[in-house]
Amino acid sequence: MELEPQESTPSREVPGAGNRSKIYPWVVFALILGLMMSDYMSRQVLSSVFPVLKAEWHLSDSQLAGLTSVVALTVGVLALPISLVADRWGRVRSVVVMAGMWSVATILCAAAGNYAQLFGARFLIGFGEAAYASVGMAVILGVFSPRLHASLSGSVIGAGFLGSVVGVALGGILADRIGWRGAFVIMAAFGLCLVVLFRILVNEQRLARHAADQQIPGTRAPGIGRAPISSLFTNASLACAYVGAGMQFFVAGVLLAWLPSYFNRYHDMAAADAGLTASAFVLLIGAGTVACGIAADRIGRRRPERRWSAAIAYGAISMVCLMIGFQLDNGPAQLTLIGIGAFFCSGFTGATTAVVASLSHPSIQASAFGVGTLANNVFGLALGPLVVGLMSDRLGLLGALQWVPLASVLSIVVLVLGVRLYPAGLRKLASVELKTSGEISEASTDALASPVSIPRSSEPVIARSVETARPSIH
Numbered sequence: 001m002e003l004e005p006q007e008s009t010p011s012r013e014v015p016g017a018g019n020r021s022k023i024y025p026w027v028v029f030a031l032i033l034g035l036m037m038s039d040y041m042s043r044q045v046l047s048s049v050f051p052v053l054k055a056e057w058h059l060s061d062s063q064l065a066g067l068t069s070v071v072a073l074t075v076g077v078l079a080l081p082i083s084l085v086a087d088r089w090g091r092v093r094s095v096v097v098m099a100g101m102w103s104v105a106t107i108l109c110a111a112a113g114n115y116a117q118l119f120g121a122r123f124l125i126g127f128g129e130a131a132y133a134s135v136g137m138a139v140i141l142g143v144f145s146p147r148l149h150a151s152l153s154g155s156v157i158g159a160g161f162l163g164s165v166v167g168v169a170l171g172g173i174l175a176d177r178i179g180w181r182g183a184f185v186i187m188a189a190f191g192l193c194l195v196v197l198f199r200i201l202v203n204e205q206r207l208a209r210h211a212a213d214q215q216i217p218g219t220r221a222p223g224i225g226r227a228p229i230s231s232l233f234t235n236a237s238l239a240c241a242y243v244g245a246g247m248q249f250f251v252a253g254v255l256l257a258w259l260p261s262y263f264n265r266y267h268d269m270a271a272a273d274a275g276l277t278a279s280a281f282v283l284l285i286g287a288g289t290v291a292c293g294i295a296a297d298r299i300g301r302r303r304p305e306r307r308w309s310a311a312i313a314y315g316a317i318s319m320v321c322l323m324i325g326f327q328l329d330n331g332p333a334q335l336t337l338i339g340i341g342a343f344f345c346s347g348f349t350g351a352t353t354a355v356v357a358s359l360s361h362p363s364i365q366a367s368a369f370g371v372g373t374l375a376n377n378v379f380g381l382a383l384g385p386l387v388v389g390l391m392s393d394r395l396g397l398l399g400a401l402q403w404v405p406l407a408s409v410l411s412i413v414v415l416v417l418g419v420r421l422y423p424a425g426l427r428k429l430a431s432v433e434l435k436t437s438g439e440i441s442e443a444s445t446d447a448l449a450s451p452v453s454i455p456r457s458s459e460p461v462i463a464r465s466v467e468t469a470r471p472s473i474h
Contacts, residue, residue: 024210025143029152031198032136033159035099038191039129040163041170042106043071044282045187046122047260048171048275049180057115061261061397065389067122068257069382074126076377082131083370084229091135091366092207096199098135102128103191110184133160134369139202141357141365143210147297149357150307154293154350161286161346164256165279172260172275227361231432232371237425238359240418242375245352247411248315249380250387251322252285252346254404257385258397266398267330281342288314288343293350300351304358307351308419312412314347319408326402341405348415355418359425361432 050064086094105124112118133156140152167187174183232238259278263269269277292314300307318341325337353372360368384404391400 020210024206028143028202028207028210029140029155031194031202032095032140033156034194035095035132035191035198036136036156036159037163037166038099038187038194039102039132040160041167041187042102042125042184042191043129044164044167044256045106045171045183046109047257047278048168048271049175049183050261051264051271051274052175052180059115061392062386062389063115064261065257065385065392067119069386069389070119070122071126071129072253072377072380072382072385074123075130076374076382078127078130079134079373079377080131080367080370083134083367083373086131086135087138087364087366090204091139092202092204094135095132095139095202096195098128098130098132099191099195099198100128102132103188103195104128106184106188106191110181110188131366131370131373133157134373135366137353137369138366139207142207142362146357147301150297150300150350150354151290151294152350153353153357154290154296154347157346157349157353158286158290158293161256161282161289165283165286168260168275168282169279172272172279176272226363227432227434229364229367231429232360232364232368235359235425235428237418237421237428238356238368240414240421241352241355241359242372243379244311244411244414244418245348245372246375246377246379247407247414248311248345248348249376250384250407250411251318251380251404253381253384254388254401255285255342255345256282256381258388258392258401262397262401281339284339284342285346289346289349292344292347296351296354300354304354305419305422307354308415308422311348311351311355312415312419314344314351315408315412315415317341318344318347319405319412323402323405326398326405348411352415355422359429361429361434363434 046067053059053067054064082094082098102125105121105128108121108124109118112121137153137156140156141149144152170186171180171183174180174186259281260271260274262274263277264271264274267274267277292310296307296310299310320341321337322341322345325334325341328334328337353369356368356372357365384407388397388400388404391403
């Protein structure tokens with residue numbers, strides 16, 4: 001199929017852009033990052049008010065963990081089906097609906113009168129956030145070159161951790177000054193403002209005009225069809241990337257949920273001070289996610305399979321530092337080791353997301369990232385805080401945290417297997433048969449009518465995932 005030059009369609013919606021604006025992709029990037037921050041602000045503000053809720057409602061650690069895990073579990077279960085809907089119904093519309101829903105649900109948290117009502121509101125937050133990371137990531141990667149994918153992916157996840165920092169730190173301060181309910185309202189207001197801005201500035205037509213255009217010599221020319229969803233579940237290397245990343249998120253999820261309580265109980269800090277201290281460590285997690293993603297892009301620039309090695313190295317460093325750190329007595333050495341472990345504990349994210357992009361077809365990339373979100377939440381962000389909450393009721397919080405770094409061992413084993421299967425995974429992707437527009441029409445008229453059922457933004461970039469991953473192409 002002959003591709004039409006993108007300059008043939010003027011980009012009139014972007015003032016001063018000419019045929020294509022160099023600024024517009026970064027506008028989209030900034031808005032997606034802002035909403036990712038809102039996502040995690042709404043999710044993590046709860047951690048900063050754990051001590052207040054525990055005292056006010058007489059809750060156990062397992063009940064507190066349930067309030068955290070219900071969000072992650074809901075996100076994990078619903079990420080894939082909602083991502084599938086978004087790939088067909090429209091990614092932009094899906095982002096607007098999802099962000100609006102989690103913001104309204106955050107207001108409902110502020111109105112909760114008991115544990116059951118708060119639990120239900122937290123479930124609705126998870127419902128709204130379920131596919132945002134996967135759909136938002138697909139929107140961003142669609143308008144940027146594959147050589148930036150690990151850096152961009154790491155930045156998106158890093159924005160989530162930055163949102164966690166704001167949620168935990170600001171939540172603790174607001175809880176002290178205006179009460180914990182007011183903290184939830186402020187987080188919701190930030191999200192609703194960004195929803196309005198995103199709706200005004202971003203639409204499917206603009207994204208299509210600014211789609212990254214890279215046809216790689218020696219690869220199949222882009223078609224107008226869609227890859228089958230089954231291709232996400234029959235690629236062994238891709239499955240290893242999903243599971244290995246999810247297991248490593250076990251560690252990051254625990255630190256996000258339990259560091260405020262750890263400092264409150266074992267360093268004799270008030271709730272606000274514990275939240276501020278924990279937020280510094282969460283900021284290290286976010287900074288490490290971004291920095292390690294950039295490093296992974298550099299490491300894998302000529303040999304993309306080295307991104308696997310980067311992810312493995314980050315997990316190993318984090319495991320050793322956290323394992324030693326939580327065994328030491330309180331002091332500068334302990335905090336330094338925990339800080340280093342926090343910096344590297346989510347460093348794998350950019351590398352594994354780029355690997356997922358390289359092993360999945362662009363037409364179903366939101367769904368591919370949705371499967372990743374499922375794994376990240378089920379194996380990590382939901383399971384980690386819940387397991388530590390249950391262990392804490394028996395061993396104490398510190399005793400539970402001392403066992404957490406061992407989850408990295410399982411992650412490393414799976415990622416090592418994934419890199420060994422990587423060449424076969426690339427061949428599997430190359431052999432995927434696409435459905436043509438006629439076949440899609442026969443299968444589902446509604447899918448064909450959707451603005452993204454045959455994504456224009458994906459047509460020019462069908463081969464970009466192979467460029468990102470396969471050394472033999474260069």
